[in-house]
Amino acid sequence: MKTRTLSGQLDKSQVGQKVSLxxxxxxxxDLGEIIFIDLRDRSGIVQVVFNGEEAQNAHAIADQVRSEYVIEVHGEVVERDPETYNPKIKTGEIEVKAENIVVLNTSNTPPFSLTDEKDVSEDVRLKYRYLDLRRESMQETFKLRHQATQVIRQFLNEEAFLEMETPMLTKSTPEGARDYLVPSRVHEGYFYALPQSPQLFKQLLMVAGFEKYYQFARCFRDEDLRADRQPEFTQIDIETSFMSMEEIMAMTERMMKKVMKEVKGIDIETPFIRIPYQEAMDRFGSDKPDTRFAMELVNLTETVKDSSFKVFRQAVENGGKVSAINLKGEAENYSRKDLDHLTEFAKIYGAKGLAWLKAEAGSLAGPIAKFFENEELQTFREKLDVNDGDIIFFVADKEQVVYDTLGAVRIKLATDHNLIDETKFNFLWVTDWPLLEYDEDAKRYTAAHHPFTMPFEEDIDLLETDPGKVRAQAYDLVLNGYELGGGSLRIYKREMQNRMFESLGFTKEQAEEQFGFLLNALEYGAPPHGGIAVGYDRLIMLLSGRTNLRDTILFPKTASASDIMTEAPNAVDDKQLNELHLKLK
Amino acid sequence: MKTRTLSGQLDKSQVGQKVSLxxxxxxxxDLGEIIFIDLRDRSGIVQVVFNGEEAQNAHAIADQVRSEYVIEVHGEVVERDPETYNPKIKTGEIEVKAENIVVLNTSNTPPFSLTDEKDVSEDVRLKYRYLDLRRESMQETFKLRHQATQVIRQFLNEEAFLEMETPMLTKSTPEGARDYLVPSRVHEGYFYALPQSPQLFKQLLMVAGFEKYYQFARCFRDEDLRADRQPEFTQIDIETSFMSMEEIMAMTERMMKKVMKEVKGIDIETPFIRIPYQEAMDRFGSDKPDTRFAMELVNLTETVKDSSFKVFRQAVENGGKVSAINLKGEAENYSRKDLDHLTEFAKIYGAKGLAWLKAEAGSLAGPIAKFFENEELQTFREKLDVNDGDIIFFVADKEQVVYDTLGAVRIKLATDHNLIDETKFNFLWVTDWPLLEYDEDAKRYTAAHHPFTMPFEEDIDLLETDPGKVRAQAYDLVLNGYELGGGSLRIYKREMQNRMFESLGFTKEQAEEQFGFLLNALEYGAPPHGGIAVGYDRLIMLLSGRTNLRDTILFPKTASASDIMTEAPNAVDDKQLNELHLKLK
Structure with missing residues (x-):
């Protein structure tokens, strides 16, 4: 049998050659005496011609084939009549004159068109995932994923990283609320947990002296499904010894620069801008700011703290703040009803309301305008760089509510008014994170990232006196408003780790029980180390210009339990249920 | 701070340079005024000299450091006095004259020597795995693993394969007895299973038109631990469309040739020899023959079928067989006691005994010699190519017992007498496997590989008449007596798959329930496809010249449940137990 030729690689240079497709x-x-078949393989598409006079048998078989049949065709590459060149496909200047054809497999009529992506519900696409994946855009996404994977590996290999495989069946951790549990038959009465990240293992690899580790690590979280979250996900997991925070960030930037260049052909600028956490909140109302558009939050707390507008004044008196954003030139497009809708949206994020003022005739107008002195209104105009025709939105509340609400309103307005340049890839770092967060329910501090994060040297002594003020040597990588990754330097001295656990309210025994293996390891020459983890599914989503995370995953899970293996776990039948119970007794 | 220099990369060309290690x-x-420290990093070792007169401070600190402390040293590369060249280390012609030293971290005294592998129990090694992994031989193994991974990826990328990630949380399959089950919180009353292999998914990827897929796939089996088995393991998982069995085998050979060349520097010959399954059993008593030595089984059934030695004659009369192996030149080393021991060993494999004859004075002698005519003894000598001084061992039993016993005795004798050339890498294929095996317990046929394996075209009609005779289009890759991998062409037509399930005693409903997603996929233009899976941990074990599979895994599991996360799953505490139960209600 002849060697197979790939359809998409045919061109005029092969005219006259016999090929096997x-x-x-x-x-x-079907034009009667002539039948045209567009033959598709992974490499592309080529037109095959069956001439009833010249190849009677082949023509008769071609007459029977239907969409998505699998066929083998032998024939000759011929140039098309220039008038029939098809510029839409790469092979459009030639066609293959079929001499014979073999039907390798038949196909039912596909339930949706494989050439047109419109009007197919995701449920149907997932039910017939093997057909959905044949579509060009899906093929391209997974080719891009493959390519990005190889580019990143090549980069890390060249930087002397070792690819290493950490266990999937591990011990459950204190954040175990989201661990998937796996009962063991061999160790009756015991279970494993699936890792939410290889954090402990990668730190142990540093203690073990491997210095530079990476892995495309599958991780698991037993949480509700959301559009941007899957119970299993992949992260580029990286850990290094002896590297400073600057060095790790610079290495990550080189990696991203290379991916963007080789996969997208885009030169991005490095170093990435850095925004301290507090500044990100103040300016964008978000710890993952989208800087592809402006409309930044402006802090008006000082301006309104003695205002006669009670709502603003009281928010400040109660320790809160007042901020606003300016939507340029859209005042006339906001009817009362539009404003009510927007207020409803704002309330989702905790705000009690959304105040607004429209800029006209050199001042600001609207129901609340009357509460302000003209001087105050002019200050608003100056601080928010207002021109007539703009509309500004205020939130006055506790700090976090102001951030959450205006951050969300900002994104919504930018989306509604097409203010986002979709061709931009704005990478940035958010730095200077708080090490600890106060958990109102548990009445204690918890680790903002994880309990192995190193505090800033100069903040350490605040751990016992003012824990909320301690900053972490941590950095989040943000792309276009998405948190792409995060990392930190880790604690590498036992004594420091003990202090950290004390701040988190762990007893010595609890710390030992949960993290004994790591704590012991820190006593045997643990090197200074740190790393980063980058959400790989999300990176692929952004690189491929998609908005649905599930389109970057071959067989994603969906919310409905159904009969297809990709969507849902098994129903528990009685026998299996009993077995599971027995094992857990 | 100066850029870090790697210890192992220093040589005479850097003499006079200042370095930071x-x-x-x-x-x-410690020689008093002079202290020598061998400084180790991932790249190697270099000697650092602290001179108490020239660098007083550094000397004072060096006086305090101990084994496995983590240090930073600044100093100058100087050539050693040629008389003190150390040829044992790569950097042995130079040393670093320390100017200052910083202790980055201290270390307790390690519980075992990191330079000497002897006399450390595996339990202790695993308890302090982070120290065990610092040892040179372990570092080398995981560097080799990294390198082999990259070589294989590069090969597959160049052959147009796409690396793709299949799900880890999947549906349980009929071979579910060994599935790990994962209860879900989101879908109450449901659970996932961890994959024993990505078999179904890789077939679906072929139906989806990706044509060439690979993955370093983590797989799971909830089975008893054995020396050569871990509950989670990695396989190189490969699937292709439109490739013949010959093409897949040739591709695999190219892959192995490349790994052997680039990782071991060894040119292996391709194509690999092929041994049909039945021949492998007849000649080696094994479906994974070790051909690094001869001592093949010789079938004596015809010779002894009318023998006056009842044990042999009856074995044949009962449908069994008689085979023997010849251990050359060792007759004199086998005392009565040695032979008794060997007989005990043989009984493990089901044999009732192990008959033997020693070759002397041109004939054969031993307790059973008297039962044979001289002509029969001469036939034994001829068929087994016997010289005086040889000893031959017979087993007469059911076919399978003869194979199992003589196969095991053959390996044992070769090991005991150092007949195996450990420098050889004998790759071979075992082909012509039976498609089905009769399960005596279940009183039905089961799939010898898995139910998606394609039978030989010419054997298909035996499926309904003589199922045991049907051969599979399957091939196992064997290296030095280990099963390294296996693959097959798959069934790609729905009708054929239905016939297969019928042969396995599945009802239509059972087949639908378990494999509906794949069965439906076969109706929508499934291409001819097939693939192979190669056990990666075992490959690394053989490439690195190791015999313990756990030495190729960073954090392996062991049989004992203990307090370290790498060895054992969690104990179930009451709260977690209740939660699990609740979820399963």
Whole structure:
């Protein structure tokens, strides 16, 4: 049998050659004596011609084939009549004159068109995922994923990283509320947990002297499904010894620069800008700011603290703040009803309301305008860089509510008014994170990242006196408003780790029980180390210009339990249930 | 701070340069005014000299450091006095004259020597895995693993394969007895299973038109631990469309040739020899023959079928067989006691005994010699190529017992007498496997590989008439007596898959329930496809010349449940137990 030729690689240089093609029937046009079949394989599409006079048998078989049949065709590459060149496909200047054809497999009629992405519900796409994945855009996404994976690996290999495989069956951790548990038959009465990240293992690899580790690590979280979250996900997991925070960030930037260049052909600028956490909140109302557009939050607390507008004044008196954003030139497009809708949206984020003022005739107008002195209104105009025709939105509340609400309103307005340049890839770092967060429910501090994060040297002594003020040597990588990754330097001295656990309210025994293996390791020459983890599914989503995370995953899970293996776990039958119970007794 | 220099990369060309080193104290020798420290990092070792007169401070600190402390040293590269060249280390012609030293971290005294592998129990090694992994041989193994991974990826990328990630949380399959089950919180009353292999998913990827897939796939089996088995393991998982069995085998050979060349520097010959399954059993008593030595089984059934030695004759009369192996030149080393021991060993494999004859004076002698005519003894000598001084061992039993016993005795004798050339890498294929095996317990046929394996075209009609005779289009890759991998062409037509399930005693409903997603996929233009899976941990074990599979895994599991996360799953506490139960209600 002849060597197979790939459809998409045919061009005029092969005219006159005999070829053997295998692939799927993309389209078939029957003109009686002539039948055209667009033959598709992974490499592309080529037109095959069956002439009833010249190849009677082949023509008769071609007459029977239908969309998505799998066929093998032998024939000769011929140039098309220039008038029939098809510029839409790469092979459009030639076609293959079929001499014979073999049907390798038949196909039912596909339930949706594989050439047109519109009007297919995701449920149907997932039910027939093997067909959905044949579509060009899905093929391209997974080719891009493959390519990005190889580029990143090549980069890390060249930087002397070792790819290493950490266990998937591990011990449950204190954040175990989200651990998937796996009962063991061999150790009756015991279970494993699936890792939410290889954090402990990668730190142990540093203690073990490997110095530079990476892995495309599958991680698991037993949480509700959301559009941007899957119970299993992949992260580029990186850990290094002896590298400073600056060095790790610079290495990550080189990695991203290389991916952007080789996968997207885009030169991005490095170093990435850095925004301290507090500044990100103040300016964007978000710890993952989208800087592809402006409309930044402006702090008006000082301006309104003695205002006669009670709502603003009281928010400040209660320790809160007042901020505003300016939507340029859209005042006239906001009816009373639009404003009510926007207020409802704002309330989702905790705000009691959304105040607004429209800029006209050199001042500001609206129901609340009357509460302000003219001087105050002019200050608003100056601080928010207002021109007539703009509309500004205020939130006055506790600090976090102001951030959450205006941060969300800012994104919504930018989306509604197409203010986002979709061709931009704005990478940035958010730095100077708080090490600890106060948990109102538990009445104690918890680790903002994880309990192995190193505090800033100069903040350490605040751990016992003012824990909320301690900053972490941590950095989050943000791309276009998405948190792409995060990392930190880790604690590498036992004594410091003990202090950290004390701040978190762990007893010595609790710390030992949960993290004894790591704590012991810190006593045997643990090197200074740190790393980063980058959400890989999300990176692929952004690189491929998609908005649905599930489109970057071959067989994603969905919220409905159903009969297809990709969507849902098994129903528990009685026998299996009993077995599981027995094991847990 | 100066850029870090790697210890192992220093040589005479850097003499006179100032360097900054970071790493571990491998060894410290205190000669009073002079202290030598062997500084180790991932790249190697270099000797650092602290001179009490020239660098008083550094000397004073060096006086305090101990083994496995983490230090940073600044100093100058100087050539050693040629008389003190150390040829044992790569950097042995130079040393670093320390100007200052910083202790980055201290270390307790390690519980075992990191330079000497002897006399450390595996339990202790695993308890302090982070120290065990610092040892040179372990570092080398995981560097080799990294390198082999990259070589294989590069090969597959160049052959147009796409690396793709299949799900880890999947549906349980009929071979579910060994599935790990994962209860879900989101879908109450449901659970996932961890994959024993990505078999179904990789077939679906072929139906989806990706044509060439690979993955370093983590797989799971909830089975008893054995020396050569871990509950989670990695396989190189490969699937292709439109490739013949010959093409897949040739591709695999190219892959192995490349790994052997680039990782071991060894040219192996391709194509690999092929041994049909039945021949492998007849000649080696094994479906994974070790061909690094001869001592093949010789079938004597015809010779002894009318023998006056009842044990042999009856074995044949009962449908069994008689085979023997010849251990050359060792007759004199086998005392009565040795032979008794060997007989006990043989009984493990089901044999009732192990008959033997020693070759002397041109004939054969031993307790059973008297039962044979001289002509029969001469036939034994001829068929087994016997010379005086040889000893031959017979087993007469059911076919399978003969194979199992003589196969095991053959390996044992070769090991005991050092007949195996450990420098050889004998790759071979075992082909022509039976498609089905009769399960005596279940009283039905089961799939010898898995139910998606394609039978030989010419054997298909035996499926309904003589199922045991049907051969599979399957191939196992064997290296030095280990099963390294296995693959097959898969069934790609729905009708054929239905016939297969019928042969396995599945009802239509059972097949639908378990494999509906794949069965439906076969109706929508599934291409001819097939693939292979190669056990990666085992490959690394053989490439690194190791015999313990756990030495190729960073954090392996062991049989004992203990307090370290790498060895054992969690104990179930009451709260967690209740939660699990609740979820399963």
């Amino acid at each position: 295998k692939g799927w029937v993309q389209r078939r046009r | 970071k790493g571990w104290v491998q060894r410290r020798r």
